[in-house]
Amino acid sequence: MPTPYDGSFPQFQSAHPNAAFSDWLVARAEPFWSAATEHPFTRAIGDGSMPDEAYTRYLIEDYTFVTDLASTLGYLVAKAPRMQSKTQLSAFLALLTSEENDYFLRSFEALGVPASTYETAAQGPTTRAFADLLVSSAGKGSYPDGLACLLCAEWCYLTWGRREAQKPKPEAFYLAEWIDLHAVPGFEAFVNWIIEEMNGIGPTLSPDDQDRVSRLFRHMSALEFAFFEAAWTGKTPDLPEEFRQS
Numbered sequence: 001m002p003t004p005y006d007g008s009f010p011q012f013q014s015a016h017p018n019a020a021f022s023d024w025l026v027a028r029a030e031p032f033w034s035a036a037t038e039h040p041f042t043r044a045i046g047d048g049s050m051p052d053e054a055y056t057r058y059l060i061e062d063y064t065f066v067t068d069l070a071s072t073l074g075y076l077v078a079k080a081p082r083m084q085s086k087t088q089l090s091a092f093l094a095l096l097t098s099e100e101n102d103y104f105l106r107s108f109e110a111l112g113v114p115a116s117t118y119e120t121a122a123q124g125p126t127t128r129a130f131a132d133l134l135v136s137s138a139g140k141g142s143y144p145d146g147l148a149c150l151l152c153a154e155w156c157y158l159t160w161g162r163r164e165a166q167k168p169k170p171e172a173f174y175l176a177e178w179i180d181l182h183a184v185p186g187f188e189a190f191v192n193w194i195i196e197e198m199n200g201i202g203p204t205l206s207p208d209d210q211d212r213v214s215r216l217f218r219h220m221s222a223l224e225f226a227f228f229e230a231a232w233t234g235k236t237p238d239l240p241e242e243f244r245q246s
């Protein structure tokens with residue numbers, strides 16, 4: 001696994017003249033960024049080795065989390081400084097609250113999960129920590145704080161989605177569609193927009209704000225890893241020491 005870069009953004013730019021702010025965020029988020037985007041769970045989605053039990057655990061947790069993501073996007077629409085940004089974020093919010101719900105319902109049916117289970121499921125501790133960081137950063141923090149968390153969540157999914165889309169399609173529709181959803185051009189365009197938005201704003205922030213944004217992106221990367229790990233193993237993973245009290 002790659003080791004983290006621990007310098008500032010200007011230091012990173014002197015060493016890598018073509019580097020963007022988002023490249024610095026990824027470099028600072030290692031080894032968690034790679035551990036999340038290359039998690040065995042993400043490879044199993046595309047290679048036919050996914051146990052039903054693990055995928056069921058994952059979807060039940062993810063279904064609860066999508067509600068929190070919708071709240072996050074609401075905060076970001078409110079805080080975005082420009083109309084063009086509000087347009088992008090609200091279009092994604094509309095997608096998230098319509099088509100995606102249908103995917104979950106069809107998948108639960110195929111996996112034999114009754115509505116009484118997925119409608120009332122309480123979030124496990126990892127999902128709660130993940131959703132809390134996302135919602136509180138967007139709600140209580142600044143626009144760049146919330147954007148950094150959204151960037152991590154969506155870019156992580158685009159990264160594994162594009163990789164798994166190179167493999168032959170899995171038989172189960174819920175696996176094939178989950179890959180498609182994260183590898184289609186519309187999703188890629190949205191993630192590229194978040195990357196560009198962050199690359200535009202990041203360099204204008206104070207050193208303290210840049211540092212905080214990078215710590216949020218790093219913390220989110222660790223929680224994305226933990227989210228896959230919880231689904232994959234059926235156990236709650238311990239978070240690394242550095243994230244325990246923040």
Ligand SMILES: Cc1ncc(C[n+]2csc(CCO)c2C)c(N)n1
Pocket residue numbers: 062065066069096100153154157181182224227
């Ligand atoms: C834990 C977790 N992290 C990120 C995503 C990514 N994500 C959330 S909504 C959405 C839009 C289209 O699916 C995407 C990519 C997820 N699902 N679950």
